[in-house]
Amino acid sequence: MIVSRFEERSEEKVTKYGTTGTTIRWLINKDNGARTFAMRRIVIQPKGRIPLHTHPEDHEIYVLSGEGAVLKEEGEIPFQQDMFIYVPPNERHGFQNTGTEPLVILCMIPLLG
């Protein structure tokens, strides 16, 4: 069993897809026990953005704090603390901080293959 604080995991800058102002911590991953899915804590600074992209993994997200928008082909959907988001496999999506505080989300992703 693991009982730990998020600060115990290293914080990495995200640059994939042209992402800006964003860091990630992999809290629970294959390396420390996860079998079928991983838990990541992602922080997007004000004006930071994960541009539109797609991948076969779906996302289950819970918004821990802040305000943002899901980017979609056809527009944006705003969200804030205590909302949850489901992004199906292969659906184009991105995220943007639309507020003045850091946007913090918990993002779970299946460990495929």
Add this chain to the structure above:
Amino acid sequence: MIVSRFEERSEEKVTKYGTTGTTIRWLINKDNGARTFAMRRIVIQPKGRIPLHTHPEDHEIYVLSGEGAVLKEEGEIPFQQDMFIYVPPNERHGFQNTGTEPLVILCMIPLLG
């Protein structure tokens, strides 16, 4: 894609395992898109308790607010907001609110079979 508030999901009382003072909302589940794992938001009231139990599913948990303890065969491990917990498959575990505010956790579980 789903972008929603947790209040949109119905809140059910948990009674399994002799649980007291506890409710659950299934935020993302098989019925609304989840493929490999589900997201549940669980609230344990002060003095509420999910007694020791075991099952083949592992848990990935993030503590949204409050203070509690993981119950184990050999004792308890305290936790609070912004901590994460990994419970391996078939490991006996329970949860208790040890504070004066509701304990709110996000608990992900694989959809086996």
